[in-house]
Amino acid sequence: MIADRIIEQGTLTTTGTRASVDVRIPWYRALPGSCIAGAGLTIDGVAAPAESLRWTMNGKEFTFEELSTNVEEWWFPLDSAVLSGDIPLAVDGAEHEVGVDLVLYIPYIVTDHGVLHIEERGRATMKAVAA
Amino acid sequence: MTDLGSPIQGVTLYSFTRASHAREYDLESLMRKVAAEGFGPGLEIIGFSSFRGFPTIDPAFAEEFRGLVSELDLVTTSLAVNADIGIYRDRLLNQDELIAYMTRQIEAAATLGFPIARVQISLTPDSMEQLVPVAEKHGVTLALEVHADQYASHPRILALRDRYEKIGSPLLGFTMDWGATTVGFAPSAIEAYRRRGASEELLTEVVDLWNTFYSQGPPANQEVHGQRFGAFIGLAHKHGRPEFGIDFGINGTGLFGPARVNDWLEIMPWIRHVHGKFFGIDENGEEPSVPVRDLITLLVENGYKGAVSSEYEGWHWNYWQSPFDIIRAEQAVQRSAADAAGSRMITDSAEARAQLATHLGQLQR
Numbered sequence: 157m158i159a160d161r162i163i164e165q166g167t168l169t170t171t172g173t174r175a176s177v178d179v180r181i182p183w184y185r186a187l188p189g190s191c192i193a194g195a196g197l198t199i200d201g202v203a204a205p206a207e208s209l210r211w212t213m214n215g216k217e218f219t220f221e222e223l224s225t226n227v228e229e230w231w232f233p234l235d236s237a238v239l240s241g242d243i244p245l246a247v248d249g250a251e252h253e254v255g256v257d258l259v260l261y262i263p264y265i266v267t268d269h270g271v272l273h274i275e276e277r278g279r280a281t282m283k284a285v286a287a
Numbered sequence: 288m289t290d291l292g293s294p295i296q297g298v299t300l301y302s303f304t305r306a307s308h309a310r311e312y313d314l315e316s317l318m319r320k321v322a323a324e325g326f327g328p329g330l331e332i333i334g335f336s337s338f339r340g341f342p343t344i345d346p347a348f349a350e351e352f353r354g355l356v357s358e359l360d361l362v363t364t365s366l367a368v369n370a371d372i373g374i375y376r377d378r379l380l381n382q383d384e385l386i387a388y389m390t391r392q393i394e395a396a397a398t399l400g401f402p403i404a405r406v407q408i409s410l411t412p413d414s415m416e417q418l419v420p421v422a423e424k425h426g427v428t429l430a431l432e433v434h435a436d437q438y439a440s441h442p443r444i445l446a447l448r449d450r451y452e453k454i455g456s457p458l459l460g461f462t463m464d465w466g467a468t469t470v471g472f473a474p475s476a477i478e479a480y481r482r483r484g485a486s487e488e489l490l491t492e493v494v495d496l497w498n499t500f501y502s503q504g505p506p507a508n509q510e511v512h513g514q515r516f517g518a519f520i521g522l523a524h525k526h527g528r529p530e531f532g533i534d535f536g537i538n539g540t541g542l543f544g545p546a547r548v549n550d551w552l553e554i555m556p557w558i559r560h561v562h563g564k565f566f567g568i569d570e571n572g573e574e575p576s577v578p579v580r581d582l583i584t585l586l587v588e589n590g591y592k593g594a595v596s597s598e599y600e601g602w603h604w605n606y607w608q609s610p611f612d613i614i615r616a617e618q619a620v621q622r623s624a625a626d627a628a629g630s631r632m633i634t635d636s637a638e639a640r641a642q643l644a645t646h647l648g649q650l651q652r
Contacts, residue, residue, distance in 0.1 A: 180308070184304045188374060232339050266373050271379075
């Protein structure tokens with residue numbers, strides 16, 4: 157697992173009301189959308205409402221509900237996905253603490269408790285730039 | 288008496304996951320690095336790690352890839368493919384879907400020029416039997432990986448072996464993963480927990496717990512496996528560090544398997560490929576938790592002439608050492624062990640190519 161690289165440094169952008177950050181897979185192989193079980197985004201401890209979260213990969217934007225049935229679009233290990241959500245954030249030159257929580261299903265490992273899932277948490281500090 | 292074996296040296300790019308994930312190397316530059324370092328000639332790749340869009344392989348890309356393998360004088364051994372039985376959120380793949388899912392990946396192995404597809408434990412004896420015609424059509428050997436928490440004499444593995452024997456196809460076999468037969472909780476993993484603030488008391492108890500399970504031997508069934516996993520979690524809670532629990536459990540039961548080296552004799556004639564799984568090299572140039580020398584000796588004494596992919600898995604936690612230095616050192620141990628057993632590792636590409644074809648019972652391509 158490569159949890160130390162979930163958030164890409166220097167990728168925090170804001171529209172003023174909506175923030176986004178680039179996210180790397182903490183795993184060694186590609187996974188389809190259906191295996192991206194969920195995510196959380198916080199800036200300076202403020203969490204984006206779950207229903208506002210969107211996931212962009214391969215140039216397409218998805219809700220997490222849409223991802224749950226998608227086995228066509230894959231998150232390749234070299235690619236960044238973009239996680240965005242409603243969080244008010246100004247381009248103020250200050251350092252912001254970004255948090256990303258990620259839950260992934262590992263589809264080839266089936267345990268007595270169902271398909272294995274891993275929960276990873278990334279933390280990084282960076283300035284915001286205008287989207 | 289069996290002729291002595293002479294395993295083919297090689298590496299899986301999985302060993303360099305951290306370097307490729309960091310975008311320090313793309314597939315081509317990593318293959319060039321492997322060739323320049325002499326980590327081959329054997330080359331193993333995980334389909335879903337290294338090939339964008341896998342298992343769909345563009346014919347032009349396949350030609351390019353084969354050209355690069357040829358230019359670098361590497362020998363493609365195994366394409367690691369995945370039995371993603373849990374790809375849908377609400378159900379497991381049904382049998383027809385699973386066979387179709389595996390078929391596409393076996394075809395990709397053939398397209399890319401890999402003579403072996405490493406498959407995984409989710410495939411039952413029935414699934415393996417169903418895949419024989421696919422393997423035959425494409426001339427690809429299916430080598431099911433025996434990986435901790437399973438081990439050679441595990442009932443699920445013996446059931447597969449017995450079915451192989453009944454079917455009698457030369458294209459069915461196993462990938463031996465050395466992680467099933469380790470002799471200790473990897474010191475580099477312990478060091479990583481130390482760097483994350485785990486106390487010496489906790490770490491001592493983790494090692495002691497693993498040693499207790501080692502003395503008891505591998506888990507007889509999934510229930511015992513589950514109990515051991517739970518015991519590692521309990522230890523983390525007891526010391527007020529619950530965040531380490533799952534990690535202790537995954538590593539303590541799924542990476543550091545406690546079966547004995549001789550357990551492999553149960554399936555030795557069906558071993559078609561080897562994952563030389565290991566976790567680190569100590570100050571004496573030895574692997575402290577995987578008995579590399581004993582495993583190579585076992586393979587040599589039992590006439591094994593297939594490939595060994597050095598598979599460094601310490602990258603999960605070891606961010607402070609170069610995987611390239613570690614692979615170089617581990618392969619030196621393999622070569623030394625093979626020499627000591629009265630044989631040698633094959634490092635010449637032409638020799639490796641010819642020997643691998645014979646080992647797999649295939650016509651040389």
